[in-house]
Amino acid sequence: MKVIASSIRKGNVIEQDGKLYVVVTAENIHPGKGTPVSQIEMRRISDGVKISERFKTTDQVEKATIEERNFTFLYEDADGFHFMNPETYDQVQVPKDVVGTQAAYLQENMTVKLSMHDVVPVAIALPQRVTLEVVETEPVTKGQTASSSYKPAVLSNGVRTGVPAHITVGTRIVVMTEDGSYCERAKD
Numbered sequence: 001m002k003v004i005a006s007s008i009r010k011g012n013v014i015e016q017d018g019k020l021y022v023v024v025t026a027e028n029i030h031p032g033k034g035t036p037v038s039q040i041e042m043r044r045i046s047d048g049v050k051i052s053e054r055f056k057t058t059d060q061v062e063k064a065t066i067e068e069r070n071f072t073f074l075y076e077d078a079d080g081f082h083f084m085n086p087e088t089y090d091q092v093q094v095p096k097d098v099v100g101t102q103a104a105y106l107q108e109n110m111t112v113k114l115s116m117h118d119v120v121p122v123a124i125a126l127p128q129r130v131t132l133e134v135v136e137t138e139p140v141t142k143g144q145t146a147s148s149s150y151k152p153a154v155l156s157n158g159v160r161t162g163v164p165a166h167i168t169v170g171t172r173i174v175v176m177t178e179d180g181s182y183c184e185r186a187k188d
Contacts, residue, residue, distance in 0.1 A: 003063045005038040005055035011123050013045070013115065015062040016053075020045040022098075022122050028057060045122050048097045066115045066122065073110045081106065083114060083121075094121045104157045105130050105177045126177045131186045132156050134171050137163060150182065 008014065012023045021042035030036040036057045043050050055061060071083035071092065081094045081103070094114070096103065098121055105126055106112075115123040137153035150162030155173075161180050167173060172186035 001063050001065070002060040004057065005040070005059045005061050006036075006057035008038060008040055008061060008063075011115070011125070013064040013066050013117060013122050014040075014042065015064045020064055020117060020122065021051070024050065043097075045117070045120065048095075064117055066117055068113050068115050068125075070111050071114045073106050073108065073112060075108070076103070076106070083112070086111075092116075092119075092121055094124065098122065099124055102126050102177060104159050105175075128177060129174050129183055130177050131172055131174050131188070132159075134163065134167055134169055134173060137167060137169055140165060140168055 006028050008023055008026045010023055010026055014021050014023065021044055023040055023042050025041040027039045028036065029039055038055045038057050039052070040055065041050065041052045069085060072086050074082045074084055074091070076082070079093055080096050081099050082091055083094060084091050092114070099106070102124060107130065110127065112127070113125040114121050115125070132155040134153050135156050138151050149165065151165055152160060153163040153167065154160055155175065159180050161175060161182055163173065163182050167185070172188060174183040174186055175181060176183055
């Protein structure tokens with residue numbers, strides 16, 4: 001189905017020259033003088049090659065038909081990440097380059113949305129928030145009130161983030177999967 005270039009967003013799959021591409025970044029640029037353009041960085045699904053394209057915002061782009069389904073994360077091995085469809089119990093293997101940097105936030109039995117083109121997984125969407133444990137941080141400084149300053153911390157998945165001063169080692173916190181930022185203390 002054809003859509004205008006300015007409506008393309010990150011995670012969309014577009015078809016160009018008979019090949020499928022997943023959009024990594026999409027930015028609409030409106031220069032002071034001249035025609036507005038859409039700068040789209042995309043990764044070819046077949047071999048992982050990244051390319052950058054610039055379209056006029058009114059250009060027509062072929063958007064591929066994608067089916068989104070819920071899958072449960074099972075495990076990771078040398079071949080990639082393995083997911084299971086909870087309705088049919090079919091297992092699907094997702095290459096490491098499709099999961100990318102989000103791999104750190106994957107937890108066993110986590111439900112994710114996989115975007116499939118025919119039977120090929122092309123993109124993954126994790127839950128917005130995930131609960132992790134702080135394994136390393138500076139000790140609490142006595143007398144430090146609740147201020148907006150954050151101290152560095154290492155989480156159980158190895159990701160570094162900033163946490164408020166009252167968070168100690170062993171505390172479970174909720175972080176955003178998009179950028180790894182601290183959200184709140186876990187309620188469990």
